[in-house]
Amino acid sequence: MLKNYRIVLEYDGSRYDGWQKQGNTDRTIQGKIEGILERLAGEPIEVHGSGRTDAGVHALAQTANFHLNVKLSDLEIKEYLNQYLPEDISVIRLDKVPERFHSRLNAEEKTYLYQIETAGKKKVFERKYFYGFGRPLDVNAMKRASEYLIGEHDFKSFCSNKKMKKTTVRNVKRIEFQEKGSQLFIRFTGNGFLHHMVRILMGTLIEVGERKKSPEQMNVILKAMNRSEAGFTAPAEGLFLEKVSYKA
């Protein structure tokens, strides 16, 4: 009998073309996992992620699910996956979930973490995990700007997909700032995010932080519903999918 399995994944996205399987499946996270499950099951197995992560974006707890019928315990399946997955992808949890569970459709809340190095030094150990902005940022201005984003809004200005036909309304619940020396950590929590949305929000907040835009301009940009009003797309290497929450 087919059982529905949920997995929680950690990965270093540096070497990959993102989550979603493409023509060449060899360099996507989804492709790597499906390849191993196919070997285990003897037939193709489709893995449903909670959402795509772009090329170069990392995950601390991406969530996915798949249906499988094998005579192995949960622990054995998890260990099989970890044995054959490359060293930069890890299954940190695996459990059986009800038949109807779908990692994307049932996701209630997601948190993305963005990491910035504001010191002008050459990054060595941080080079794959921080955006090396390299100059001071006015974090208080960024915080004030971020307040305009909280709540349910049409985030069309922060969506890179111009042909988006579905709704661009999302509910951003929290944007939290944390400073550790010259490192800045920003967490975005919401019911979902559009394509490149976190990176465009981040790029726009950075432009506020360098005083190219005022905090109040954030509200004008939001209302414009026009991508060209917003700031740049902050680079992928600073971004982590940190958490996906489901109803208990």
Add this chain to the structure above:
Amino acid sequence: MLKNYRIVLEYDGSRYDGWQKQGNTDRTIQGKIEGILERLAGEPIEVHGSGRTDAGVHALAQTANFHLNVKLSDLEIKEYLNQYLPEDISVIRLDKVPERFHSRLNAEEKTYLYQIETAGKKKVFERKYFYGFGRPLDVNAMKRASEYLIGEHDFKSFCSNKKMKKTTVRNVKRIEFQEKGSQLFIRFTGNGFLHHMVRILMGTLIEVGERKKSPEQMNVILKAMNRSEAGFTAPAEGLFLEKVSYKA
């Protein structure tokens, strides 16, 4: 006129055959720096490190010096090096020092940091910077064992060079333990360390931590002056040269 420059370096040793230039200079830290200085000076420049680091060992503050005669400010030389050095090697400081300064001969004290992951999880972001021991360790027993090592001793049991003709006496000043969740950090400070000494001390302390050896056995091993009495050589990826101190 030739001036004597001191540089402080940070590097991720993962891709390198260690500090010291070898036949193939292309994959050593010293070789990389000398190659760039030769391009700058138009002649070969020798770089003297405070000591070698093995293949795969990292540095947070390796120190080196070299003599150079160019019409560039200190900042310009530093920026030239950082521009041409690969992204996993960085000059974090450069200053002129007295003619007689030698980074190895004048070093007073060195600190090495060793990082261990004791949780049984597959490492993703830690994979190049932690030894994935993967099982709990009796840190109190390790601390008791480490006390026998403090002070001036003949550390022949902890030296991998069997043909070592020079003295194997060293003064270990401090061994400090720090625990953060499942991560264990151990700092070794001394007036100098023999070839592989920190990694063999660490391997022996780990064997105490897994109760294969008693803390008191450390004293027996030290007195034996025989490498085969000590524990295994802990892997390179967990080791960082953290600090080199000089007289003010």
